[in-house]
Amino acid sequence: MNKNVRNRLYEIIFEADTQKGKLFDVVLLIIILMSILMVMLESVTTINQEYSQLLHVMEWVITIIFSVEYLLRIYVVKKPFRYIFSFYGIIDLLAVLPTYLSLVIVGSHSLVVIRALRLLRVFRIFKLSRYTVAGQNLAKAMRSSREKIFVFLFFIVNMVIIVGTLMYLIEGPEHGFKSIPASIYWAIVTMTTVGYGDISPQTPLGQFIASLVMIAGYAIIAVPTGIVTAELIKSPTKTNTQVCPNCLHDNHDNDAEYCKKCGTKLN
Numbered sequence: 459m460n461k462n463v464r465n466r467l468y469e470i471i472f473e474a475d476t477q478k479g480k481l482f483d484v485v486l487l488i489i490i491l492m493s494i495l496m497v498m499l500e501s502v503t504t505i506n507q508e509y510s511q512l513l514h515v516m517e518w519v520i521t522i523i524f525s526v527e528y529l530l531r532i533y534v535v536k537k538p539f540r541y542i543f544s545f546y547g548i549i550d551l552l553a554v555l556p557t558y559l560s561l562v563i564v565g566s567h568s569l570v571v572i573r574a575l576r577l578l579r580v581f582r583i584f585k586l587s588r589y590t591v592a593g594q595n596l597a598k599a600m601r602s603s604r605e606k607i608f609v610f611l612f613f614i615v616n617m618v619i620i621v622g623t624l625m626y627l628i629e630g631p632e633h634g635f636k637s638i639p640a641s642i643y644w645a646i647v648t649m650t651t652v653g654y655g656d657i658s659p660q661t662p663l664g665q666f667i668a669s670l671v672m673i674a675g676y677a678i679i680a681v682p683t684g685i686v687t688a689e690l691i692k693s694p695t696k697t698n699t700q701v702c703p704n705c706l707h708d709n710h711d712n713d714a715e716y717c718k719k720c721g722t723k724l725n
Contacts (some may be wrong), residue, residue, distance in 0.1 A: 468534040472701040599689035
């Protein structure tokens with residue numbers, strides 16, 4: 459292939475500003491959703507018994523399509539290894555690897571392993587995030603708020619350790635709080651308002667502390683939601699689907715001519 463053909467393939471595969479690029483993304487979205495649906499249907503015994511052959515053929519067709527897509531992505535980028543070891547590169551590899559590995563691992567004693575490998579195809583759902591603007595915005599908001607969320611989670615970890623230790627001292631093994639780790643498990647379940655009920659305080663003081671933990675649980679749910687929401691509602695810079703052919707960085711400004719990360723000229 460000459461350089462012009464390679465550049466055209468790059469724009470179709472990595473960008474969605476053109477009609478062909480949008481069509482490429484839509485087709486892949488449909489194939490990904492079909493693949494995920496097939497994984498779910500295979501777990502239904504009656505469907506698998508009746509349509510196993512059809513599902514098997516469709517799986518190989520989809521695997522071949524994803525394999526061609528993966529190889530084309532490697533071919534059109536300037537630095538293939540950067541793509542191969544990137545997040546999306548690993549996800550794209552996981553989308554095709556289980557089917558091929560199931561051919562290598564044979565024998566009745568390996569049936570469980572084969573089943574586990576085939577279930578790994580569900581990772582194809584991560585490929586969806588590449589083609590959804592909302593998913594990219596959410597990921598960007600999560601990255602922007604990661605430090606605040608980390609500090610918040612660090613505070614929560616300290617809190618459940620303290621509460622769990624207190625409940626172990628107050629309730630003791632005779633009330634189900636057999637150890638500090640078990641008490642911390644109770645604190646996590648209570649603080650997240652899940653409330654399995656397998657362990658519950660019996661003493662008045664323990665019940666009072668449990669009530670405070672339950673009330674605090676509502677705030678714990680609200681805080682990370684508020685942090686991410688604050689990042690989402692910030693005025694975003696207008697960006698396009700231009701992907702740097704060198705470092706694969708995306709979300710460039712509409713008037714950008716060069717990558718803001720590595721300085722490479724954009725297509």
